[in-house]
Amino acid sequence: MRNRLSLRWVLIFQVLAPLLAAMLVFTFIGLRTLEVALEKRLQEDVELVARAVRLPISHSLERGQQADVRQALESVFRIGRVYGAYVYDTEGDLVAAVGAVNPAPRTRDVARMAAEGERQGAYQQIQGQEVYSYFLPLSDSGGRISGLLQVTRRGSDFQNLVSSLRWQAGLVILLAGGLMSLMVLVGHRRAIGRHFEVLIGNMARVEAGDRKHRADEDGPLEIRRLTRALNTMLDAVDQAQREVAERREAQGRLEEQLRQAEKLAAIGRLASGVAHELGTPLSVIDGKAQRGLRRSDVDDDRAATLKQIRGEVARMEHIVRQLLEFGRARNRNLRDTTLGVLVAAAAGALEPLFNEHDAVLDLRPPLPDPPVLADPVRLEQVLVNLLRNAIQAGARNLRVEWEPDGEDGVLLQVHDDGPGVSEQDRPRLFEPFFTTKSVGEGTGLGLSVVHGIVQEHGGEIRVIDSETLGGACFLINLPLHAADAGQEERHEQQGEKQTS
Structure with missing residues (x-):
């Protein structure tokens, strides 16, 4: 039941209701105490009236002046409180009486109380009325x-006063409870509910x-603490989702790289064979x-035919060399060099x-x-292939620039003003045997070889649109090594050769 109540009803049942109940209990106790005190006060008023006329009545009764006794009683009756x-x-016989009803008590009771000489007060019924x-x-x-x-005094005087007091107390409790x-x-609404x-x-x-x-x-x-905890939880959920997405993306890249490596290895073995x-x-x-x-x-005709045969053989030998270059696992000859060289x-x-x-090359070193630890021959082959492809694609203005990339890398950029590379061709640009050239003009192995050499050096290569010249821009990230690191690797390679 508690779980289905709103905070407002929980506040009413568990706070407001017990508070009102406690107020009723204490009001009842206080009202009862006040009633007892008020009743005692009214009884004392009767006693004061009686003591006030006691002496005149005693003197008149002693001298036998009943008229004076009655006059004294009438003065008491005129007070209006009796x-x-x-x-x-x-002897218990009535001497004088003033009032609407004669109580007519028993004579022996009156004689006994007179003989005892004690003051007494009590409620009694007189002709159906409590006095x-x-x-x-x-x-x-x-x-x-x-x-x-x-x-005597009517009991209704007490009851009416007590009843009026109860009504007033009830009204006050009702108003106080409603106001509370x-x-x-x-x-609750202003402090908690609206928030x-x-x-x-x-x-x-x-x-x-x-x-x-x-x-x-x-x-x-x-x-505020609850709101801060909610925001912190949402931030944590977003961070966790981002981490999961990044891990999935990284896993996807690794799986794609693994598939690509397996495919390249198979193609390389086939190409070598x-x-x-x-x-x-x-x-x-x-x-x-x-x-x-x-x-x-x-x-002359046969000579021209033989020369054409030799030319096509030379072209096929070039393709064979590219196949061998693509499929061969070469040992890296790393040494300290600079990209400018x-x-x-x-x-x-x-x-x-x-x-x-009529092409123009702009170099901006x-x-x-910065020195890099690389295989100069292989890295030069990367640059040659990229520049040759750009010229063969129609570029006439080329720019090569490089700059440090963080503290441990260098970024090499090759810009051209050629037609660029379309978005649909970019995902397959570095795949073996993929080419955008016409049939017979390219083997599709040049950029695959470039991609493999860059990966051998622990780098990455990608293509974007050139904002400088308007064509394509190849970005190559290479690790940057200090000269002493290259010297150490050369010493290790020399030591391995001597050992072997």
């Missing part, structure tokens, strides 16, 4: 009991899918064509190609040029 006043002699009677002995000048004075309930509920509604609304937004939403820390300290099988027949064909050209009786060597090797296509 119901009746009566005087009895020592309070106070009996006061009268004495003469010699101190002897001469009679008995009885002063209103104050508690309004206070919980805002917090529930924030949680509903998160549940609806707004995972970036965070609740404002407002309200009492406990509400095909290259070895084609090498000998191509050498025989080239040798036969060369000897045919040396004969003196070869006419490698870029200059690649530019020199391609100078005839640049002159043939950093100062100072």
Whole structure:
């Protein structure tokens, strides 16, 4: 049952209701105490009236002046606080009476009370009405009991006053309880309820899918702590989701790299086998064509045919070399070098190609040029392949620049103003035998070899659009090693060679 109640009803049942019950109990106890005190006060008023007329009545009774006795009783009745006043002699006979009803007590009872000389007060029924009677002995000048004075007051006077007091107390309790309930509920609404509604609304937004939403820390300290805990939990959930996504992405990359490596290894083994099988027949064909050209009786048509055969053989030998280069697992000859030297060597090797296509190469080395630990021949081959591909794709302006990438790397950039690489071709750009050139113009192994060499050096290569020249831009991240690290690796390689 408690779990199905709102905080407002829990507050009413567990705080407000016990508080009102306690207030009722204490009010009842206080009212009862006040009633007893009030009743005692009313009885004392009757006693005071009786004592006030005791002496005049005693003197008049002693002198036998009944008219004076009655006059004294009438003065008591005119006070308005009594119901009746009566005087009895020592025998219990009524001497004088003033009041609406004659109580007519038993004579022996009156004689006994007069003889005892004690003051007494008690409730009694007089003709169907409850009255309070106070009996006061009268004495003469010699101190002897001469009679008995009885002063009465209606019991309804007590009851009406007590009833009025109860009604007033009930009304006060009702108003106080209502005011207290209103104050508690309004206070709950202003202090807690509205903040919980805002917090529930924030949680509903998160549940609806707004995972970036965070609740404002407002309200009492406990509400702020709860809001802060909610925000912290949401941040932790987002962080965990990001970590899971990053791990899945990293796992996907690793799996893709593993599949790519397995595919490249299989293709490499196949390429090496095909290259070895084609090498000998191509050498025989080239040798036969060369000897045919040396004969003196070869006419011009046959000479042209033999030269064409040798040209196609040379082209096939170039393809075979690329296959061997792709499939061969080479030992790295790492040494300290700078990218400036490698870029200059690649530019020199391609100078005839640049002159043939009127291409311009812009080199922008950093100062100072950071040293790298690399295989110069292999890394130069990377630059040669990238620059040659750019020129063959139609680029006429090329730029090579590099700069430090953090504290332990270098970023090499090769820009061109060619047609660039389309988004759909980029995922397969470094796959073996994938080419965008026409049939017979490329083998699709150049960029695969580049990708393998970069990975051998522990780096990464990717292609983006060149913001500088408008074509393609190849970005190569290579690890940066100090000269002493390269020296240590050279010493280790030399030691291994000497040992072997």
